[in-house]
Amino acid sequence: MNNKAMLFDYVLHLADNQVIMAQRLSELCGHGPALEQDIAITNISLDLIGQARLLFQYAGKLDGRDEDQLAFLRDVHEFRNVLLVEQPNHDFAHVIVRQYLFDEFNFLNYQALCQSKDEDLAAIATKALMEVKYHRRFSRNWMLRLGDGTAISRQKMQDALNDLWSYPGEFFEMTGGEEILAKAGIAADVASMKPTWLANVTQTVKEASLVIPEGDWHQTGGKKGIHSEHLGHILAEMQFLQRAYPGQTW
Amino acid sequence: MDDKELQNRFQAQVDAEIKIEPKDWMPDAYRKTLIRQMSQHAHSEIVGMLPEGNWVTRAPTLKRKAILLAKIQDEGGHGLYLYSAAETLGISREEMIEALHSGKAKYSSVFNYPTLNWADIGAIGWLVDGAAIMNQVALMRTSYGPYSRGMVRICKEESFHQRQGFDILYTLSRGSAEQKAMAQDALNRWWWPSIMMFGPHDSESTHSSQSMKWKIKRKSNDELRQDFIDATVPQAEVLGLSLPDPELKWNEERQHYDFGEINWEEFWSVVKGNGPCNRERLAARRKAYDEGAWVREAASAYAKKKKEQTIAG
Ligand SMILES: [Fe+2]
Ligand SMILES: [Fe+2]
Numbered sequence: 001m002n003n004k005a006m007l008f009d010y011v012l013h014l015a016d017n018q019v020i021m022a023q024r025l026s027e028l029c030g031h032g033p034a035l036e037q038d039i040a041i042t043n044i045s046l047d048l049i050g051q052a053r054l055l056f057q058y059a060g061k062l063d064g065r066d067e068d069q070l071a072f073l074r075d076v077h078e079f080r081n082v083l084l085v086e087q088p089n090h091d092f093a094h095v096i097v098r099q100y101l102f103d104e105f106n107f108l109n110y111q112a113l114c115q116s117k118d119e120d121l122a123a124i125a126t127k128a129l130m131e132v133k134y135h136r137r138f139s140r141n142w143m144l145r146l147g148d149g150t151a152i153s154r155q156k157m158q159d160a161l162n163d164l165w166s167y168p169g170e171f172f173e174m175t176g177g178e179e180i181l182a183k184a185g186i187a188a189d190v191a192s193m194k195p196t197w198l199a200n201v202t203q204t205v206k207e208a209s210l211v212i213p214e215g216d217w218h219q220t221g222g223k224k225g226i227h228s229e230h231l232g233h234i235l236a237e238m239q240f241l242q243r244a245y246p247g248q249t250w
Numbered sequence: 251m252d253d254k255e256l257q258n259r260f261q262a263q264v265d266a267e268i269k270i271e272p273k274d275w276m277p278d279a280y281r282k283t284l285i286r287q288m289s290q291h292a293h294s295e296i297v298g299m300l301p302e303g304n305w306v307t308r309a310p311t312l313k314r315k316a317i318l319l320a321k322i323q324d325e326g327g328h329g330l331y332l333y334s335a336a337e338t339l340g341i342s343r344e345e346m347i348e349a350l351h352s353g354k355a356k357y358s359s360v361f362n363y364p365t366l367n368w369a370d371i372g373a374i375g376w377l378v379d380g381a382a383i384m385n386q387v388a389l390m391r392t393s394y395g396p397y398s399r400g401m402v403r404i405c406k407e408e409s410f411h412q413r414q415g416f417d418i419l420y421t422l423s424r425g426s427a428e429q430k431a432m433a434q435d436a437l438n439r440w441w442w443p444s445i446m447m448f449g450p451h452d453s454e455s456t457h458s459s460q461s462m463k464w465k466i467k468r469k470s471n472d473e474l475r476q477d478f479i480d481a482t483v484p485q486a487e488v489l490g491l492s493l494p495d496p497e498l499k500w501n502e503e504r505q506h507y508d509f510g511e512i513n514w515e516e517f518w519s520v521v522k523g524n525g526p527c528n529r530e531r532l533a534a535r536r537k538a539y540d541e542g543a544w545v546r547e548a549a550s551a552y553a554k555k556k557k558e559q560t561i562a563g
Contacts, residue, residue, distance in 0.1 A: 033538065039323055046323070241310040250418075
């Protein structure tokens with residue numbers, strides 16, 4: 001892979017994380033547990049779509065495709081998002097735990113990218129970081145509320161944490177290209193973020209009266225295009241119009 | 251002061267265009283009418299999120315997805331303002347939501363129609379929001395202060411809703427034959443339900459004359475409907491799409507469009523619960539509410555705990 005292809009792949013990975021997370025959250029629009037949370041979750045989804053668009057537009061500059069071709073005309077194996085973001089909205093506990101684990105990572109990742117030698121990436125990260133700060137505050141507060149709310153809510157949150165705990169490990173794995181880009185000061189060195197991420201999450205989980213699940217085995221594959229069964233369904237729905245009526249203007 | 255005097259003073263205040271505020275004395279029936287109308291309005295915003303939400307995950311481009319999400323989010327916000335405005339009349343949001351879920355409270359029947367293709371999202375924005383704007387612009391001058399102020403805030407956002415709907419249809423109507431067909435199909439299905447949104451003819455409308463006297467309503471159903479049709483027909487011409495009413499024709503003498511008779515049988519049937527999606531819409535609202543119960547309980551338990559800790563500390 002040459003540098004341009006590596007960068008393209010890397011930017012797509014960042015964009016795919018945001019767009020798939022946004023797509024999952026958008027499924028909840030109109031179905032939230034209360035109006036306030038419905039609005040807040042839609043807001044996060046909107047922010048993430050905005051970030052995905054900027055990233056796709058940048059990736060498109062390297063490759064010639066536009067944001068919609070990249071979002072709607074790639075198949076499952078071409079997506080580079082981490083597996084966590086494609087996990088379903090099983091219940092509100094899963095939604096919150098998934099969001100929180102992702103937000104802590106997204107925050108650190110964008111924070112590092114603000115220093116990227118790639119000016120486009122640094123500019124996108126600077127804007128995104130402001131938004132993700134708010135997302136993390138929202139999901140962290142709900143971790144505490146639901147973890148430390150009632151016995152039922154605590155159980156649901158612990159179940160969600162147990163179910164999802166095998167996914168974040170993948171955040172910190174680096175592809176070959178990512179390592180090269182990180183050495184060049186372009187990509188974020190995600191491997192080095194793990195201790196900070198874990199310390200932050202452990203603190204929140206403790207405050208929320210929950211426990212970190214045991215074991216350190218984790219799922220992997222998303223960043224290399226090997227996904228869970230969920231992504232195919234997400235894309236079938238998301239890409240329907242572009243696939244059914246190719247080449248049209250909407 | 252006796253009741254008669256209070257009544258007179260109240261009506262004088264209304265007649266003088268001085269807004270009625272939550273702490274002011276008001277006739278019981280005025281309060282009841284407002285609760286019914288404002289909660290129905292709030293429910294319409296919330297139930298209205300569902301047919302549009304049906305296409306969020308399938309929006310054809312990222313830009314359209316973002317616009318649609320922002321639009322639906324606005325409607326949620328409108329629901330919030332309206333519930334809080336109605337709460338100033340002494341009813342809680344929970345009570346209003348329970349009345350919706352039990353079928354006691356109504357919402358706009360137009361949301362009981364399905365969104366079957368992408369152009370329906372355009373048709374809803376252009377026609378359904380368009381009709382809602384007619385109604386809401388008139389309500390900015392309604393006599394109850396919190397309702398009137400809520401409407402001012404809401405109307406600011408509504409014009410964007412109508413524009414994005416029109417823009418979807420405009421793009422489709424200039425697109426492929428398939429896209430044009432989608433747009434026409436959507437108009438064929440959404441035109442009459444939008445016209446019905448203004449409710450029965452003035453002569454049939456049960457609450458109208460009292461509401462006009464109290465200035466809760468500022469324009470009659472038929473006036474608003476005519477305003478809407480007059481504003482919308484020329485826009486349909488810009489789109490190059492036809493409206494499914496063969497009797498629709500400019501009347502030079504009246505300086506208004508004439509239009510065909512509404513199918514009132516269908517109207518009442520949908521109001522009574524027999525529209526294509528009445529069951530689904532209510533079921534979706536109930537499901538979200540029921541599944542959210544543990545979340546709301548946990549949040550209030552947590553808030554209570556925190557408060558006690560603060561007091562103890
Ligand atoms: Fe609205
Ligand atoms: Fe609207």
